[in-house]
Amino acid sequence: MANVIKLNKGLDINLKGRAEEKKIQLKSNGKFALVPDDFEGVTPKVVVREGDKVKAGDALFVNKQYPEVKFASPVSGTVSAVVRGERRKVLCVKVDADAQQSYVDFGKKDVSKLAGDQVISALLDAGIFGYINQLPYAVSTNPSVKPKAIFVSALRDKPLAASFEYEVEGQMDDFQTGITALSRIANVNLGIGVGSKLAGVKDAEVYEFKGKCPAGNVGVQVNNIDPVNKGEVVWTIGDPTVVLFIGRLFNTGKVDLKRTVALCGSEVKSPAYVDMLVGEELATLLSNSYDASKNVRIINGNVLTGKPTTKEGFLGAHSSEITVIPEGNDADEVLGWIMPRFKQFSVSHSYFSWLLGNKSYVLDARIKGGERHMIMSGEYDKVLPMDIYGEYLIKAIISGDIDRQEALGIYEVSPEDFALAEFVDSSKLELQRIVREGLNILRKENA
Numbered sequence: 001m002a003n004v005i006k007l008n009k010g011l012d013i014n015l016k017g018r019a020e021e022k023k024i025q026l027k028s029n030g031k032f033a034l035v036p037d038d039f040e041g042v043t044p045k046v047v048v049r050e051g052d053k054v055k056a057g058d059a060l061f062v063n064k065q066y067p068e069v070k071f072a073s074p075v076s077g078t079v080s081a082v083v084r085g086e087r088r089k090v091l092c093v094k095v096d097a098d099a100q101q102s103y104v105d106f107g108k109k110d111v112s113k114l115a116g117d118q119v120i121s122a123l124l125d126a127g128i129f130g131y132i133n134q135l136p137y138a139v140s141t142n143p144s145v146k147p148k149a150i151f152v153s154a155l156r157d158k159p160l161a162a163s164f165e166y167e168v169e170g171q172m173d174d175f176q177t178g179i180t181a182l183s184r185i186a187n188v189n190l191g192i193g194v195g196s197k198l199a200g201v202k203d204a205e206v207y208e209f210k211g212k213c214p215a216g217n218v219g220v221q222v223n224n225i226d227p228v229n230k231g232e233v234v235w236t237i238g239d240p241t242v243v244l245f246i247g248r249l250f251n252t253g254k255v256d257l258k259r260t261v262a263l264c265g266s267e268v269k270s271p272a273y274v275d276m277l278v279g280e281e282l283a284t285l286l287s288n289s290y291d292a293s294k295n296v297r298i299i300n301g302n303v304l305t306g307k308p309t310t311k312e313g314f315l316g317a318h319s320s321e322i323t324v325i326p327e328g329n330d331a332d333e334v335l336g337w338i339m340p341r342f343k344q345f346s347v348s349h350s351y352f353s354w355l356l357g358n359k360s361y362v363l364d365a366r367i368k369g370g371e372r373h374m375i376m377s378g379e380y381d382k383v384l385p386m387d388i389y390g391e392y393l394i395k396a397i398i399s400g401d402i403d404r405q406e407a408l409g410i411y412e413v414s415p416e417d418f419a420l421a422e423f424v425d426s427s428k429l430e431l432q433r434i435v436r437e438g439l440n441i442l443r444k445e446n447a
Contacts, residue, residue, distance in 0.1 A: 002192065002199045002206040002207060002208040003205070003206065003207045003208065004207075004208045004210060005207055005208070005209050005210070005224050005225070006209075006210045006211060007209060007210065007211030007212070007215050007220070007224070007385040008211065008385070009211075009212075009381070009382060009383060009384060009385040010211050010212030010213050010214060010215060010383055010385055010420070011212055011213060011347065011382075011383045011420055011423075011424065012157070012159075012212045012213050013159040013213070013303075013345065013361075013363075013423070014159070014358055014359065014360045014361065015159045015160050015265075015266065015303070015325075015360060015361055015362070015363060016266040016360045016361065016362050017160060017264050017265040017266040017267070017268055017271050017323075017324075017325075017362075018160055018262075018264055018271060019160070019162065019262035019263060019264045019271040019272050019273055019321075020270075020271060020272050020273075021163065021166050021273065022272050022273065023260075023272065023273045023274060023275065024263075024270075024272045024273070024274050025274075026274045026275070026276065026284055026285055027284065028097070028276075028277075028280060028281075028284060029281055029283060029284050030077070030096055030097040030099075031080075031094070031096060031097070031280075031281040031283075032073075032074055032075050032077070032094070032095045032096075032097055032277065032279040032280055032281065032314065033083075033092040033093060033094045033095070033279050033281070033314040034060050034061070034071060034073065034074070034092060034093050034095075034278070034279045034317070035091070035092045035279070035314060035316065035317070036061060036071075036090050036091075036092070037091075038316050038317035038318060039063075039071065039130050039131075039140045039317060040133070040138060040139045040140060040436075041137065041139025041140050041443070042063045042065075042069075042071075042130060042139075042140050043063065043064040043065055044061040044062070044063070044064065044071075044090045045061055045062050045063075045064040045067070046060070046061045046082050046090055046093060047059050047060070047061055047062055047070075048060055048061075048079045048082075048093065049079065049082070050079055050080065050081055050082060051078065051079060052078070052079045053076075053077075053078055053079075054073045054076060054077065054078075054079060054095065055073070055076040055102050055103055055104045056072070056073055056074060056075050056076045056101060056102070056103045056104065056254070056255055056256075057072050057073065057103055057104030057106065057126055057127060057254065057255035058072065058073050058076075058104055058127075059071060059072060059073075059127050060072070060073050060079070060093040060095070061090065061093060063130065063140070066142060066143060066144070068124050068143060069124060069129055069130050069140070069143060070124065070125075070127035070129075070130070071127050071130050072126060072127025072128060072255045072257070073095055073127075074095075074255075074257040074277040074278045074279050074280075075095055075097040075098070075101060075277060076097065076098045076101050076102040076103065077095045077096045077097040077098045078095065078096050078098075079093065079094070079095055080094045080095060080096045081093075081094040082094075092314065095279075103254040103255065104126075104254070104255065105253050105254065106122065106125060106126050106249065106253045106254065106255070107253045108250065108251065108252065108253045109122065109250045109253075110250075111177055111180045111181040111184060111250050112180060114181070114184055115184060116146075116184045116185040116186070118184075119181050119182075119184045119185055120143055120185060122249065122250070123246065123249070124143060126249050126255050127255065128242075128245050128246065128249065128255060128257075129141075129143060131237075131239070131242045131245060131317065131318075132235050132236075132237060132242065133235070133236045133237070133238070134147070134233055134234065134235050134236060135219065135222060135228045135233070135234050135236055135411065135412065135414065136228060136230075136233070136410070136411035136412075136439075136442075136443075137411075137439050137440075137442070137443045138219070138236075138413070138414030138415065138416075138436075138439060139439075139443070141233075141235050145233050146185070146186065146233075147185070147186050147233050147234050147235040148186065148226075148232050148233065148234055149186050149187045149188070149189055149226060149234050149235075150182050150183075150185065150186050150187070150188045150189070150234065150235045150236075150237070151188075151189045151191070151218050151221055151222050151225070151234055151235070151236045151237070152179070152182070152188060152189070152190050152191065152204070152218070152236075152237045152240060152243060153190075153191040153216055153217065153218040153221055153236075153237070153238050153240065154168075154190060154191065154192050154193075154196065154198050154240040154243075155191055155192055155193040155196070155209055155215060155216035156216050156240075156320065157193070157212070157213040157214070157215055157216040158213055158214070158216065158302040158303070158304050158305070158419075159213070159302060159303050159304065160262065160264040160265065160302060160303065160321060160323055161216075161262070161302055161320070161321065162260065162261065162262035162264075162273070162320040162321050163262075164240050164241075164320075165193075165196060165197060165198075166260070166273065167241065167244075167259070167260035167273075167320075168197070168198070168240075168244070171244055171247075172197075173247070173251065174243075174244050174247030174248050174251055175198070175201070175240075175243055175244055175247055176201060176202065176203075176247070177246070177247035177250050177251050178242075178243035178244060178245070178246035178247035178250075179201055179202070179203050179204050179243060179247075180202070180203045181246055181247070181250055182237075182243070182246065183203040183204060185235075186235070187205065188203065188204040188205065189204065189205050189207060189221070189225055189226070190204040190205070190206045190207065191207050191209055191216070191218070191221040191225075192206060192207070192208055192209070193208070193209065193215075193216070194208060194209075194210055196208070207221065207225060209221065209224075211385060213420065214383075214384075214385070214416070214417065214419070214420055215385065217238065217414075217416055217417055218236045218237065218238035218414075219236070219238075219386070219412065219413055219414045219416070219417045220385055220386055220417060222234060222236065222412065223386040223387060223388070223412050224385070224386075224387075227387070227409075227412055228411050228412050229411070230406060230411055232411075238318075238416070239318040239320065241259045241260075241320065242318075244259075245257060257277050257278040257279075258275055258276070258277055259275070259276060259277075259278065259315075259320065260273050260274070260275055260320075261273065261274055261275075261276050261285075261315065261319065261320060261321065261322060262320065262321045262322070263285060263286075263289060263321075263322050263324075264321055264322070264323050264324075265290075265299075265303075265323040265324035265325045266324075266325055266326065266362040266363075267290045267291065267294060267296045267324040267325060267326060268289055268290055268324050269288075269289060269290060269291075270289075276315050277315070278315060278316075278317050279314050279315060279317070280314060280315045281312070281313075281314055281315075282298075282300075282309065282310075282311055282312075282313050282314065282315060282322060283311045283312060285322060286298065286311045286322070286324075287311075289324070290324050294326070295326070295327040295329060295330050296324050296325065296326060296327055297324070297325050297326070297327045297328075297364075297365040298310060298311070298313070298322070298323075298324050299321075299322070299323040299324070299325070300313055300315070300316045300319050300322065301316060301318070301319045301320075301321055301323070302320075302321050302323060303323055303325065303363075304416075304419035304420065304422075304423060305415075305416045305419050305432070306319065306321070306323060325362075325363065325364060325365060326362065326364035326365070327364060327365050328364030328365050328366035329366070331364065331366070343361070343362070344361070345361040345363060347423075347424045367428055369426070369428050370428060371427065371428045371429060372427050372428065373427065374391070374394070374395065374398075374427045374429060375426060375427055376391055377426070378391070379391075379421065379424050379425060379426065380394070380418070380421040380424075380425070380431075382424070383420040383421055383423075383424055384417065384418070384420070384421055386409075386412065386413070386417065387409075388408060388409040388412065388413065389408055390418065390421055392404075392408055393405065393408040393409065393410060393413070394418075394429070394431060394434060394435075396408055396410075397410070397434055397435065397437070397438035398434060400441075402441075402442060402445060405438060405442065406442075410438060410439065410442060413435060413439075414435070414439075415431075415432035415433075415435045415436045415439075416432065417435075418431040418432055418434075418435050419431075419432055
């Protein structure tokens with residue numbers, strides 16, 4: 001029986017273009033790349049060279065700070081390039097896949113008979129440990145620091161989010177194995193939605209969250225179950241597909257980074273799901289999927305927290321959606337804000353569209369306003385279901401007042417927790433960037 005937690009704050013944004021629960025077949029072009037920036041807090045050290053042959057599961061780079069944390073190639077093939085940017089920053093490691101795939105055999109294991117250290121060692125060897133994050137700081141975790149608990153969110157509720165309930169069909173054994181493996185390390189808290197098929201999962205304390213977005217944020221769930229205090233560490237998995245990665249490793253002995261991705265958004269001709277590997281090039285997926293004559297924004301992830309990309313981009317390590325929406329820079333609105341705007345979404349009921357009920361909207365990527373001084377209006381608190389004062393915390397981060405940041409709960413938050421606040425913010429501040437910079441400074445100060 002799941003514990004029920006009801007959240008009263010939040011905001012659901014109903015957008016057009018939700019993926020239909022059917023899968024399209026995708027023939028890969030064989031080009032893959034693993035991007036270090038997908039793993040927050042990791043300074044990469046590349047351990048392969050151009051021309052090297054690798055198997056699926058071989059390390060492409062390691063975390064320079066913790067060299068035992070490897071990051072595995074999703075495919076077997078030839079390393080085609082190590083792409084660097086300014087100051088030789090590693091942007092990605094590219095691999096051209098073999099026609100016939102080969103895998104490093106890590107051996108099947110019965111997780112119920114393993115100790116926590118053995119589970120950690122297996123994840124490190126296979127190069128998938130780095131997919132686990134931690135609070136505080138919302139970064140890829142340090143294997144030497146044991147957590148007081150592990151939090152997994154299997155609830156995706158952001159706009160157009162891919163359904164994990166659909167993805168996990170036929171893979172419940174792998175999910176259960178992943179949860180059991182994590183439970184050998186520390187107590188596991190699993191957050192799910194109302195009526196989820198995951199309510200019967202064993203070896204975890206299950207919590208059913210009732211409420212609007214961002215109830216699915218793992219940080220929100222931590223805050224409402226067992227908040228993080230200074231000096232404490234919890235491991236977090238906000239991307240439940242990572243649990244499938246872990247389960248497959250122990251059930252098959254191989255690294256399988258396949259995930260079910262939603263191709264969605266108002267500009268997509270036929271929104272649907274597709275199976276892809278982490279790091280797979282998006283060109284094949286996006287070919288003929290939208291009207292190329294239109295000016296669109298392609299997002300690697302969801303509309304609130306994803307990153308802009310192109311057809312030449314690669315599927316992010318934690319991306320469950322590829323979203324295509326209008327860019328908006330070619331919009332021509334007669335009379336602008338004076339019009340009643342029945343087709344525009346408004347949080348504050350400024351437009352008459354709110355009278356139309358649960359209507360779905362086509363939103364573009366425009367900010368619709370300029371950055372200005374922060375207004376203490378309580379906007380953030382309406383969409384932030386956490387026991388913190390969001391506006392005061394943002395002000396403390398901007399002013400660099402570390403003592404006040406700690407008192408206001410910065411150890412409990414991650415940038416994605418402020419994604420909705422950024423959406424409703426009338427001051428147009430980049431709240432996720434501000435929170436990330438604040439966490440990075442605090443991490444450096446406490447190192």
